Amino acid sequence: MSDTPPDSSTDPPRIYPLVADQGNERVLKEWLVSHDTYALADVDEPVEAGAFDLCIVDRGGIETFSEELQRAKSDADPVLLPVLLLVPEAREGIIETDRGEIADNVLRTGVDEIVMLPIRQVELEWRIRALLRLRDQSLTLDSNVRQLSRFKQAAEAAGHAIFVTDLEGHIEYANPAFEEITGYDREEVIGDDVNVLSSGGMSDAYYADLWETITAGETFEAEIVNHRKDGSEYTAYQTIAPILDDTGEITAYVAVQMDITEQKNLRERLKRHRDIVQRLSDPIMIQDESGRFELVNEALAEFAGLPAEELLGTDEVSFMDADSSARIARKKREVMETESPMGYSISPEFERSGKEAVFDTRRYPFYDHGGELTGTFAICRDVTELKERARQLRVLDNILRHNLRNDLTVIRGRADQLRSETDGELAEMAETIVTYADALMTTGEKSRAITNLLSEEPESVRIDLSRTAALIADRIDASELVADVTVDTPERAIASVTVNIEKAIEELVRNAIIHNDRAVPSVTLCVTTAGDAVELRVVDDGPGLSEMDRDVLTTGQAVDSLYHGSGLGLWLVYWTVRRSDGSIAVAEADPRGTEITLRLPAPVAE
Template identity: 45%
Template sequence: MTSDGTGTADDFESGLSSPADSATIYPLVTGDGNRRVLREWLSTHDIYRVVDAEVDLEAAEFDLCIVDQGGLKRHADKLRRIKAETKPVLFPVLLLLPERQSEIIETDRGEIADNVFGTTIDEIVSLPIRQAELEWRIQALLRLRDQSLALQDRTDQLHQFKKAVEASGHAVYITDPEGTIEYVNPAFEELTGYDREEAVGRTPNILHSGEMPPSYFEELWETVLSGAVWEEEVIDRRKDGELYTAYQTISPITDGDDVTALVAVQVDITELKDVHRQLRVVDRILRHNLRNDLTVIRGQAERVRTDVSGELADAADEMIGLVDDLLTTSEKSRAITDVLSEQPDSQRIDIADVVRRIASAADADSSARIDVDVPDQAIASATTNVHEAIEELVKNAINHNGTESPSVSLSVTVNDQNVVVTVADNGPGIPEMDRAVLAAGDAIDDLYHGSGLGLWLVYWIVNRSGGSIAVGDIEPRGTRVTVSLPRDEVTTPATR
C-alpha cells in the first residue's frame, strides 16, 4: 500500500497471516487506492469478514475499525461515541498515516487535534507497510479486544454473583486463608448483629460461643485447608450475647493446590432445632403414657388368660399380641423421631460385618433358612444406625413370609460407587403402598397407617445415609429389596 493513497494489491510486500478467530473489520479508508487495496487484501483472509461500506458506522457490528486521516476527520465524533458506549470493552481503531504526516503523532499542532488521538486511536501505522506488520498490528488489537471482552464477562459474572450474595437470605462471609474476614453480606449482619465495618478485619472468633469443643475447630481447619468442604451444625453467639444454631458450609477457594480464601454460608436453624426439641418432648410424653397404659392392659390380659379357658383365653392371647404390636410400633416411632431429629452422622461402616451379625441373630431366633454371601469387608459411608434398617428388612422378610419353609438370602457386593445390600425372600411380595414407602418415602394412599412404620424407618435411615432403595419381584414367588449405600472410596475394594 502506498503512502500517497494510490496503488494496487501488488504494492504490499509478502507476509504470512497468523491464525486467529474470525473477526469483523470496518475499513473506513477514504483514499480510493488504499481502500481498494485494503479490501482486496482483507478478502484473501478467511479469518476476516469485511463490513460493507454502505452500512452506517453506528449501525454496523464489527470488532475493529481501520481508518485513514480522511476517515478519521469525517467520523471522529461517531468513533468517540462508539468507544464510549462500549467501555470498558475495547473497541480498537487502527489509523493508517502516510509517513510524511507522521509528525502529527509528535505534536499537538496540525489539522487533527491531539485529543482525537488520545480518545479515539489505539494504534497508528505509517504507510507504506509490509503485510506481515499490518497483520501483526491487527492481531494485537484483536487480542486486546478479546481480553477486554473476557475481563468484562468475568466482571459481569462477579457483579451478578455479588448481587446474588448480597440478596441471599443466608449469612455469607469470606475470609483469607488465615481466617481474617474480608466480606460479609447483609444477611450476616442481620443474623449476627455485627455490621460490616465491625466484622471485616476480624475473625469468626467474634461469634465464638464456647459451646463447641476445640476438636470441632481443629477438624474444620484440617478439612478446609486440605481443599475439602466442611458441613456441620455450629452453635454461635450473636453480638448481643444470644446463642443461635446454624448449619454451616465452608468451601475453600483454591488456586491450584493453594487455598486462597474461604466461602462460608450459615443457615439459621435455631427455630427448627427448637421445634425438634419440642416434638421430641411431646413424643416422649405420648410414648411414655402409651407404654404405661399398654403395660397395664397387658398385665390385665395375662391375669384373665390364667383364670379362664376357651374363647376367653384366646381373646386374652389376641389382646396380648395386639399390645405387643403397639409397643413395637411405639419403639419404631421413637427410632424414626431420633433419625429425623438428629443431624446425619455418616461414618465408615463395614456393611459385610453388619450383615453377618444380623444374619447370625436371625438364624438363632427364627426357623427361617438364612443364606449369606458377603465379602470379607465392604466399607460404606452411612449413618451409625444403618444396621437398624437392614435388620428391619430381614425381620420383615421373615415375619411376613407366610410359607411353611421361609427362606431369606442376604448378599453384599461392591461396585465403583456403592456398597449394595440385597435382601431376597420367598414370601408373597410387598404391597404397592409399602414399595412406595421404601423407594421414595411416599404413601400413595391417604389410608396408609402405622403398620408400616418399620419401612419408614428403613427409608429414612438409608436416605440420610445418602443411599437409595429398589424393590423387585422374584419369579415364581418372592421379593428382592436392594439397598445401595455410598462406598468409602479409600478403603473398599470393588468386586465384580
C-alpha cells in the same frame, strides 16, 4: 552487512578501500584515519564478510574483487551498499571501450558513483556524503518496511479484531479475528462504512464522544455492543486510536475490539448470584486455605455484629466463642484434607451481636477456575426454630409413649390375667388383646426411633457393611425368629452413612422374615462395591411387598395410613438411607420374593 543507519555521534560510517594502486591506497587510508567523520573498515576481513557502509575501488580493485563486491551488494539488498569507483582522468574513456573490460565489471558490481582522478579532498568528501545519504535513506526505508511487515504479521495473528478505517470511517483493512468475531469476510467489508457493525444499541452521545476524542488525536476506549453478520449481538471492549504521518496529521484510524460477550454474560450472572446470596437470610461464606473470609453475605455480617467489609481477611475467632470457632476450624481442615462435602450442626455464641442460633452447616471444597483447591464454601442454615420444634416433638413423643406404655402395660396385664383364668372364646379374646398390646409397644419404640432420627442432624460415619451384614445375621440366628439368613460379602466394604444404618438394615431383614409365608423363610444379604458407592441387597423368598410399602421405601410417600409396625419400620429405613445421601430400589426376586437394594455412598479417597 550492517542493517542499521550509522550514528555519526557514536559510530562513524565505515569505509572499505579496495585500491590496487599502492600510492593511492596509502593516501586514501591516511586520509580516512585522520578524518573524524569516517572510520577505516577492517581491511583484513573478506569483502563479502566485512562490516562497512561504503566501498572505494579503482580499476585493479574491481578486476580483483568484482564477484565479492557483487555478492556483498546482493546480500545487503534492499539496503544500498554504495561503491565509489576511482578512474584516472587520462583514461576516462576506458569505461566505454569496445572491449568492455571495465564496463562489464562496472555493470556486474553495480558501481554507484565514478570519480575522476586526481580529485580534491573536498569533492571526494562531498561524493562520499551523497552516497552515504542514499544509504541512510535505504536503511530507513527498509526499517519502515520491516516494521510494517511485523505489524501486519502481528495483526494477522492477533486474537482480537483489528481494523483500519479512513478519516470518513470506511474500512481499509481487517484481520482474520475480525472475520471470526463479526462473521463478515474481509473482502465484503473493505470500503464499507464501519456502521455495518452498528447494532443500534449505542446512544448518539456515545458516538459523538468517540469522534470528538479520535479527531482530537486522542485514544478512545469503551465497551460497545455491535451485531454480527447473522444479526446476533456481541459485546466488545473497543480501543480506537488515530494513525499520524510524519507531520503529525491524522491519516487513518485503527480499532481493536476484544470480544467480551462471555465475560459480560458471566459478570451479569455473577451479579445476579451475588444479589441472591446477599438477600438470603442464611449465612454464606467462602474461606481460603487458612480459613480467612474471601466472601461473606449480609446475613453472616448481621450475626457477627460486624460490617461485611471488616470480616474479609478475618475468621470466626473475631466474633464467635472459642469452642465453636475451634470446631469449625477442624471441620474446614477435614473438608480440605478429604476434598469431600461435610455436614455438621453448631450452636455458636456471637459475642458482638449477642445473637444465638443453631446452624445446620454444609461445607464444600472450593476450587478456582483452574481446578485447584483454594479453600472451602459453606452454607449455614438457621434451624433454630426447627430445633425448638424438634425438641417439643420429642417431649410430646416421650409423654405420649410414656402414657401409652403405662396404659398398655395395664391392659396387657389384665388381658394376660384373664387369659390364664378363663378358657374358650374369652381366653382367645384375651390372647388377641395381648398380641395387639405387644404390637403397639413395638410400634411405640419404632416411633421413638423415627422421631430421634428426624430431630437430630445427620452425622456421617464410616461403616464396614460387610461386617454389619455378618453381625445382623448372627443376631437374627440368636433370636427367637426362625429363618435361614445367609451372607455374601467381600472382605471389606466401607460406606459413608449415618449411625442408624445398621438398625435400618436389620429392620429390612426382620420385616422380610416376619411377613414371610414360608415355614423357614430364606433371606440373603449381599454386599458389592461399585466405584463411588456400596450396594447392599436384601433378598427374600416371601410373598412380596405391598404397593404401599414400596412407595414408603422408594419415595417416602404413603398411599394409605400406616397403622402397623412394619410400616413405621420401613419409614425408618427410608429416612435413614436418605439422610445418608443414598437411594433405595425395590424389585421382584426370581422366582419369588423381593429384592431391596440400598445404594450408599463410599467415602472419598484421601
